[in-house]
Amino acid sequence: MTDLPLATVHGLYHIAIKTDDLASTRKFWTGIIGLREFPRPDFGYPGAWLGCTQPGGLAIIHVYAGGPALGPEGKAPAGTAAIDHVSLSCSGYRSYVARFKAAGLDWREFIVPGTSLWQLFVYDPSGVQLELTFESFGEGDEKPDMSPGRKYVAGASFFDKATYPKLA
Template sequence: MSGFVLEGLYHIAIRTFDLDATVAFYKGILGMRDAERPPFGYPGSWLATESGDIIVHLYGGKQGLAEDGTQLYGTGAIDHVSLFCRGFHDIVERLEAAGTVWKEFDVPNTSLWQVFVYDPSGVMLELTFDENVDAIKPREIPEHRRYIAGTSFFAR
């Protein structure tokens, strides 16, 4: 390949029917922060990680709905969005305190541990942790917490 180089994922854009609840989820549960957003002329929010990387763009208002005005849920053909994280025990406490349903998975033959959770618009997020960084002790995952690929646990 000559001059083209794919350097990474720039951001994800989510159309949401409930901008306030979605911003509250990403900021309150995931610890993201507001980032400067150009004046597009419709409601929305740009959210950044602790390091300042703007990785989530939210579209609200009419732009957050389907063309026929109905509310959109889920990720369509994309199953989930994976975010690399630190602080496994902290996120589990936050999810529990918020009463949020979540699942987890230990990736076989790796040091990766995953937490699966849905945002208010039904977008499934995979929060990926390195067991070596987060000192996650190997343990049996309770049946009600076990993530099974391709199985939805989203409830509106």
């Protein structure tokens, strides 16, 4: 049996932005800012992955519209509320799950369709959603828990300030 990696952050993976105007948002980030579009898995709702044009550039801005981008009023939020989550590139999937359990935090798990990427979703004390993204190779044989209540559902918040544990 191989040892699983320790919980480690390697860098920013992406920032996700909600929009009610995908065409204009895509045009801004590609035509004006200069990012290029990357292939995006079929999540069942419209969006775009945009990234650096340099060789090996990652899709650093994820934009999505419709479904999970819509708030309770049926519109995508504006301003900083349009930033849905921050994603960090990590290793040590099971170590993070153990940390969440030890701290009394709620979390969700996900496997990105058609890829070898695993994800954990958790909130900070201010309600900022954090996505930890892992290359599954080297993370052991136990796959993410995709059962109801544990599987991440885009656009469905599971943050509750009233029950969030005191971490200090």
